[in-house]
Amino acid sequence: MAGGTDHRLIAGRYELSTLIGQGGMGQVWTAYDQRLDRRVAVKLLRPDKVAGAEADELRRRFLRECRVTAQVDHPGLVTVHDAGTEDEDLYLVMQYVDGADLGDHLAEHTPYPWQWAVAVAAQLCAVLSAVHAVPIVHRDLKPRNVMVRQDGTLTILDLGIASVMDTDTTRLTHTGSPIGSPSYMAPEQAMGGAVGPYTDLYALGVLLHELLSGDVPFSGSTALGVLHRHLYEPPLPVRRLRPEVPEALESLVLRLLAKDPQHRPASAQDVYEELAPLLPGRSVPTGHPLDPTRPFLRPHAPWPDRAATPAPAPQTGPPGPARGQDVAAAVDEVKRLLGEGRITQAVDTLGAILPAAAAQHGEHSPVVRTLRKQYAATLMDDGQYRRALPELRRLADQRAAESGHADPQSLQFRYEAAQCLEQLGEPAAALAEYRTLLPYYENQYATDDIRQSLEIRRRIGQLLLALGDRSAAHDTLGRLVLDAERVHGIGHPFPAEIRRTLQWLGQVRG
Incomplete structure (x- = not known):
């Protein structure tokens, strides 16, 4: 049609x-x-x-x-x-973007000049660096989702849509197969594990391999066959097909296509730095913000270390005591904004009022504690995990100092901090946090605590998949599904989803 x-x-x-x-x-x-x-x-x-x-x-x-x-x-x-x-x-x-998608662009220019491939990858790294800093994972990076504009600049499409179309970290459909395009799918995504920025970097490696060689590294007659090759076969080095490709570029593609996410480059920023020497020569900008020469000196470069620090909270009014007098009014304003679904504006208002409230009432006062809890929760709901993480850690530490490390509220803050680490693409840190939390919930007998322990075990299994430890993940999920069926019942969606994941793992591993 x-x-x-x-x-x-x-x-x-x-x-x-x-x-x-x-x-x-x-x-x-x-x-x-x-x-x-x-x-x-x-x-x-x-x-x-x-x-x-x-x-x-x-x-x-x-x-x-x-x-x-x-x-x-x-x-x-x-x-x-x-x-x-x-x-x-x-x-x-x-x-509306006027141009051709990258798939058509490749088809019209075969063999694709390797210098063009480098320029495409460098532009994509600049975009991914900004996207991952939010943090968002694209999950479906492929040539059909990249437009080449008339002036040669690239535009990425369909950001975030793949994550909307499935409810959980596993990204499995109800038929048990992962959402996305098999030819560009990272091993951890294929296995139903936790995804992160490292997942997009693998897809970038597939895309680069395709531009340089004319074909994706792994193909097959069925989706399962393709995903099996992603998991178990090494990619063909591109210089065997295109000897003129620089060795450094071939090495980068192979590292992007590493089966284990920890063996891939650390970030899109790092990939850009490796591509930069292969781009046309430019001088290095000063790095000062608002430098008008920067677009000409280093076109499309991502901002260095942009993802390393949380964005500062916007200031919507004057700081100090004058602002402190408006704390009660600001609380009412936040309630109104949240009721109207204006979450970003509520975040800005809370971030601006917290210092004034702390100065007026004291950092450990009930009103400041309530504001900080609302601020962290609203940041989470707005997807601002980088800013939410230090707030949650502060709340967890304060509560633990007052009521002990087993305090339910402190544990909940730590659980949400682990969720932030997971969303920020730090699977090893998230896994460690979940493992530390798990005994506190397993030693409880309340129904809600038991269900929370099951959810934490599910996340541990998915993170083990993301880290490439498939055997431990299979054991974790295998034990979990039996316990989940005892708690929820055999027909409940929670154990049913885990069974689908285990069945899919069995197919792919087989």
Whole structure:
């Protein structure tokens, strides 16, 4: 049906024009924004296309993901203009990108010049560096999700949509297979393990291999066959097919395609630094912010160490005692903003009022403790895990100092901190935190504590998969499914999902 036309009006302003793409997740249309008289792209997703997903939950996650995605400010990402629901559809309105997708670009230029491949990868690293700093994991990086614009710059599409279409870290569909494109799927993603920035770097390695050699490193007649090769076969070094490719570039591709995430480059920033010497020569900028020469001196470079420190809390008013007098009013304002779903604005208000509240009432006062708990929870809900992590750790330490390390509230803060580490792509640190927490919950007899211990064990299994320890992961999940069935019942979704993961692991391992 690609190329079809329609004149349906979405949200009273976006008139659909031509169908330009469709797949398992929905359709993409060119459209016209009647209010601003401009061409846009509209992606329509149907909740009923996702087996077993609750429509209301899907809508909530879709809108949250669109909001988080819209926070990423980078010229290499398609701009999100609007999002919402229309009848049975979820819609996402995006900037219309004039150009060709990278798959078509490769097909029209074979063999693809290796210098072009380096420039493509360097641009993608700049985008991924910004995306991973949020943190967001794309999960489905492939040539069809990359547009080459007329001026040669690249734009990444479909950021965050893959995570919206499935509810849990495993990213398994209800038929037991992982969401994504098998040819570009990292081993940990194929096994249903925890994903992170390292997952996108593997897909970047597949994409680079394809640009240099003309084909993906692993192909096959079935998805299972392809995923099995990702897990167990070494990729063919590209210089055997293209001797003119520099050795340094071949080495980088092989490290990006490492089976174990810990053997891949540490970050998109590090990959860019390895690609930089292969790019056309430029002088090095000073590194000062707002340096207008930087785009010319080092085009598309990511900001160094951008992901290393939390973003400062925005200041929405003057600090000090004058601001402190408005604490009560700010609390009411935060409640109103949260009630209206304006989470980002609530985060900014809380971040600005906390120093004034601490100065007025004292850091350990009930009002400051309540504000800090709300701030951490709202940061989590807004996807700002890097900023939430130190707040949660502070809350956990304060509570443990007062009530002991087994205090339920302190344990909950530590659990949420482990979730932050997981989302930030630090699987080893998250695994260590979950393992430390687990005994506290296993020694309890309350139903909620038992269920929490089961959830922690599930996360441990998924993180073991992400770290490449498949045997330990299989043992962990195998013991877990029996305990989960005793607690929840055999037909409950929780043990059923773990059984699907184990069955899929058995297929892939076999």
